[in-house]
Amino acid sequence: MQLGWLEDSLHGPAGSDARREGPTLADLAAVGVLYERLPDDDFQGALDRLREARGYVTQDVIELRPDTPNLDGLLAKFKDEHLHRDDEVRFVLEGEGIFDIRGADERWIRVQVERGDLIVVPAMLYHRFFLTERRQIRCVRLFKDAAGWVPEYRA
Numbered sequence: 703m704q705l706g707w708l709e710d711s712l713h714g715p716a717g718s719d720a721r722r723e724g725p726t727l728a729d730l731a732a733v734g735v736l737y738e739r740l741p742d743d744d745f746q747g748a749l750d751r752l753r754e755a756r757g758y759v760t761q762d763v764i765e766l767r768p769d770t771p772n773l774d775g776l777l778a779k780f781k782d783e784h785l786h787r788d789d790e791v792r793f794v795l796e797g798e799g800i801f802d803i804r805g806a807d808e809r810w811i812r813v814q815v816e817r818g819d820l821i822v823v824p825a826m827l828y829h830r831f832f833l834t835e836r837r838q839i840r841c842v843r844l845f846k847d848a849a850g851w852v853p854e855y856r857a
């Protein structure tokens with residue numbers, strides 16, 4: 703996992719350079735984001751404990767790859783700032799992804815996740831999501847209510 707602040711934090715383009723010094727897990731925790739490394743050999747046990755502790759009821763796996771039909775259309779739904787009424791829970795099995803998350807002072811915190819990373823973006827917290835240049839990620843998702851997981855865009 704890599705963390706950085708985006709320089710133009712309020713309305714910066716998606717590709718802004720991130721500064722490498724700077725945010726810590728405490729900055730993520732301050733806005734309710736959970737981050738953990740899960741063990742390769744027993745991530746399901748850790749996910750099961752998380753489900754019990756936080757009330758998630760469904761689990762699935764999503765994969766995005768360069769040959770995924772309509773990949774750009776799918777990514778377009780997540781590249782603009784949005785929130786959900788359910789938590790966004792992702793455990794990365796393969797590939798990479800980038801979450802930009804609104805920190806406590808409205809600056810963007812850029813979080814690049816990779817295999818073994820668990821991230822929970824809490825309900826009602828503004829964020830956006832991109833793939834890296836590899837354009838590939840496979841991750842486990844957990845939901846409290848799959849029907850409630852719909853992006854609501856920031857005006």
Ligand SMILES: [Fe+2]
Nearest residue numbers: 780786790831
């Ligand atoms: Fe989202």
